[in-house]
Every structure is written in structure tokens, then in C-alpha cells.
Amino acid sequence: MSIQAVARKAGVSVATVSRAFNFPDKVTPATRALVESVARELGYLPNASARTLRTQRSRVLGVVLPTLLNPTFAECLQGIAAAAHAAGYAILPLTTAYEIAQEEDAVSRLIAANVDGMILVVSSPSTSAALARLQAAGSPYVLAYNRHPAHPCVSVDSEGASADVVARLVALGHREIAMVSGTLAASDRSQQRYRGYLQGMAAAGLAAPPLLEVPFVESAVDAVSRHLRQPQRPTALFCSNDLLAIRSLRAAARAGLQVPRDLAVVGFDGIALGEDLTPMLSTVAQPNSEIGARSVELLVQALASGTPLSPEAGLLLPHAFRTGESCGPVPSTVA
Amino acid sequence: MSIQAVARKAGVSVATVSRAFNFPDKVTPATRALVESVARELGYLPNASARTLRTQRSRVLGVVLPTLLNPTFAECLQGIAAAAHAAGYAILPLTTAYEIAQEEDAVSRLIAANVDGMILVVSSPSTSAALARLQAAGSPYVLAYNRHPAHPCVSVDSEGASADVVARLVALGHREIAMVSGTLAASDRSQQRYRGYLQGMAAAGLAAPPLLEVPFVESAVDAVSRHLRQPQRPTALFCSNDLLAIRSLRAAARAGLQVPRDLAVVGFDGIALGEDLTPMLSTVAQPNSEIGARSVELLVQALASGTPLSPEAGLLLPHAFRTGESCGPVPSTVA
DNA sequence: CTGTTAGCGCTTTCAA
């Protein structure tokens, strides 16, 4: 079903049909009505590939995310999809499984797909070849969750938030506060969060125990519960993300510890599911959906104005400490 | 960066460049090497829109899902993406938020995007206008999770699995088994699961209490906990999906009930996160990723052979009862 | 206000 068929059946030229769709007020109401009715009758839908080829604009935004299996990114994508739709853009999401090689591949595929711009969550902005390629191609983009002075980013102050978490735990009487993280090298977020933790500990005059780095998330429960069985176990666990926090909750149970009575657990991300757990997860809630939406807005705005996005255009969105039930005062017997 | 530029720089015709990429053995090794090196040098990437326009094939598969906020579908999409990639296809996922109008809209957009085929999870196959439109357009498609004799579907035996859950609960001594479900009308899966539950109850000679239908998932905890505070409360809850089961776990705690000591809770879906909860969720585990992957395979196969997919080509994949910790025998004081 | 036409980048006959 092509524009030709519609034109023929309506007895007008293809240009008129095109105008009727793209610039409704450049044709007489009568023609427009005629074209519209014929189009509907024929079930005509403009061919996106042809339009893209001709206009050099696809009205598609590429999205590069680590994984959709972490609800954080699923929530973010939700926000991206909604905002993009509202702005008249479609999205093309690709996942990288936290692998650098896949980041590059994703960017290539998106360029080949003629996306007008991209929103990406990369592992590490400073070392990303994918970003270099993007900049070289002059393709507009925004980083989400990442934070780097040389790129436009939409994120929260992970470092500050993490330091704040430590301060809260300290205020609750905790002094043995350990941090649990996934592979530090896998994401700049975890590095920032760890840095914030160290700052918080230093600010409280506390010595930070070694980071409990859990390379394979699958084995997190084992690793953490083993750690919790040690005699000088921490009284509080600050986890680099909510998925890890959930596993830590399980690790605590496995080690015979009751949360929050025997152990405080705090996460980071603010996934919706955390609110449904028992105990409800205490966490640093990021506005995941909004991070996505604002990224889109920034990008769309840049696309409309033709101005490339400068790093200064980036946004630092507010986070909130979500007071759940997995975090309480240190037991007096220990304190 | 177009094929023209590569051709010019390599001193060959565009046809040769095209062949070097699409039919490497239709050009001499020397020409191929030349073309490849020039292309790499120039950073040439074939323009997908142009190719699609010319060949009438996009090598893109459309995907229509209710939401990515339910890990079930995120896991499924993961499987779809992997299988599609392996088969040389890209995917274009769209979510409908369980709204019929959005299903139609999604199908339209995917048709306009020239997808070669679609995988969809619809609300109800028998009443879906989106499916009717698809069939009219002659576009190949597979339904995932849905089950209907008139369409090719990849799913599990929800009904049988649900009846089996009831049988297991009965074997554990439960007689007061209630079912918790989202809006029944919103999905054929919940209807099948409810039907299976009723069958299971009937088979055990038990009277089924009224279905506890929770229209708004947000209020599930309130609704269920209220239900659990009634004097003649059930001793076991069969939840139509894992998200509801997680909320029921919370509702139980809210009602002062300990799981599984005072109440058994069983879910349906088998989301990965269920295994990390405490208590670990007992559930009917569907092979979510495989459901996606097999759907792709079916579709790709049909695309390759040019044969339209018949309803009989559908697949019924095996499910497994995942024995977690949220489900145990009925306490002797009650039995 | 409407029509004619060139051409976006690519693949694919058809000839050489």
C-alpha cells in the first residue's frame, strides 16, 4: 500500500497526498478529507524507510542499556519510551550486558539504523570507544546514569548520596559499615558510590573495611553470607544497587541474622519492587523514569534546535533516601 | 557515508561494493579485500533504510509486550533479543500497558516500520482487533504466552500447571486455598490460571472460595492483608503471578502471619528475582527466555520458507514447579 | 492549491 495507490484512487498527485499528511493546512479541507478517507479505506500507512531515506531523519532515538533484567533500567526505558512517544519519536533499544564490545556494536547498529540521536548508559565514559565513535560521527547523544565532565549526562549525585547513606547509618549508631558492590570496573556508578562511601566513612572518622566485591552476582548470596558469619561482622551493609541489597537480605537470613534487628541493609537505585519486599528495602531512590524522560527531552531539544549538546547541558536530578524497613539502629548489645 | 563514496574511492562500481558485502564470493578476493579496506577506512555502514526500501525486507522483528516492568516480559524479551540477533534480525519492542487500544497502535506502527514479522503478547487473542489487522495484512506473527486454537502460540500449559499447584497444596494438607489474581479480563493467562485453579479444587473435592481479584496492583497489599485478617482466612494463597505473590508475602507479614508457617504462598511466572527472596518464592516457573527464543525461531523459520505460520505450528513448552520456601504444610493446629 | 520531477542509498536485473 503506497502513496501512489492512494493518489491514484483519490485522483490527486502523490505530492498532494504527502502534503495532506505532513502539512494538512497546505491543502484545501476538501482535498484533505478526500485523501484521508481514501487512505483509511485502503489502510495506507506511510513507509517509514522511504521517509527516512528521503528526509535523512528517522524520528527514531537509539537507546543503549546494560540490561533490562535490572528493573532500574527497565524503569528508565519506560520513561524514555513515554517521553519519546510524546515528542513524536520511536525508540530502538539495545542491551550490552555490561560488555564494552557490545557497546561499540550497539552504536554501530544504531548509526546504520539512521537513528536521529542516542541515549546511552555506558560502562565508563572516559574509556568508551563507543562514545569516541559517536562524537566522531557527530551524532547527538546523552548519557544516562553516567557522569563525566566531557559529556552531557543525566544522573544523580551518586557520590553525595552514598556519603549521605553512611552518615545516616552512623547517626543510627553504626560504626562497622561495610560496602558490597559488583565489579567496580564494570561501571562508573559503582565507582562513584564506593567513593562516596569512603568519603562518608572518613567524614565520620571511621575506618572503612575492605570493599566486598562480588564479581558474579549469582554468587552474591554465598559471598555475603560467608562474610556475615565472621566474628567481626559489620552491623550495616551498604549495597551498590538494589539487586545486590535483595541478595544481601537473603544472605543475612542465611547467616541467621534478622534485618534490621541484627543487621542494617541499604541499597541504591530505588526499584519499585523494593517497596513490596518484607522488610521494605531502604535505599537511595533515583528517579529512574525521569532520568530517562529528561534525557529524551534534552536530546529532542538539541535535535530541534540543531545545536549539538554541550556537556554543560547535563542534568543532576534529585535523589531521595527511601526509608524502608531494612535499616535500623544498631542493637545496644553491640553498640 | 554512502556506498557511492566507497565505490568512488575504491575505483569500482556501487554494484561491486554491494556485492562485496552481500555476496562476498561473487567478487574476486582481490576486489573484496579492496572494498573491505576502503569501507573500513571510511567507516562505511550500509544504510538500513535504503536497503529495506529496496529489498522490501527489513530484517527487523516487531515485539509487542504489555510492559517491561514485569520481569517476566523483560526475561522473555531478553530471549527474543538473543535469538533474533543469532538469526540476523534486529528487534523493535513496543509496550502496551495492557491496553487494547495500544495493541492496535503498536501493530500499526510496526507495519509502518516495515518489520518482517511480529511476536506479540496480547490481552485476549479471541477479541483482538490488532490480530485481525495483522491477519488481514498477511504479516507473519507468533503469539507468546497467549494460547488460542486459531493462532500460532508459544506458551506453557497454564491451566494444567495451576491445577497441579492446587494438587500440591492439597497434598500438603491445605483445604482453604484461595486464589489472588489481577483483573481477570486483562489477560487470557489469568483466565487460564483461574480455570486451572477451579479444576484443581474440584478435582480435590474442595469448594473454591470467591476469587480475590485485585484490579489495581498497587493496592494489592492492602486488599490481600485485609482478606487475611478475616476469621476464616485461607491457609494457602495461589497467586496469578509472581509480582502479586511478592505483594501477598508482604500482606501476610502485615497481617501478622508468618510464611510458610501460617500461610503458604505460591506464585506463577518464575521470575529470577523470586529465587533471591526470603522466603524464596514457590512458583510455577515458565521458561521465559525460551518462550521468547522459540517464538523467534518459529517466526524466522516461517520467514525463510515463505510459508505462513499455521496455528498448529505453535509450541507448548514445559513448565516446572519451583519449590521455594514460601509454601509448606498446613499447621497441625489448623488442619 | 496542486502537479511534475529529482533523488535519498541501496540491490538487482541485464549486458558487457
Place this chain on the structure above:
DNA sequence: TTGAAAGCGCTAACAG
């Protein structure tokens, strides 16, 4: 084995 050229469906000058 390679090249010339048509044309996929659409939009945007330009002309009328």
C-alpha cells in the same frame, strides 16, 4: 567478474 541503470516509497523544490 564487473558495470550501468532502474526503481523501492517518499518528500521537497519548482512550476503552474
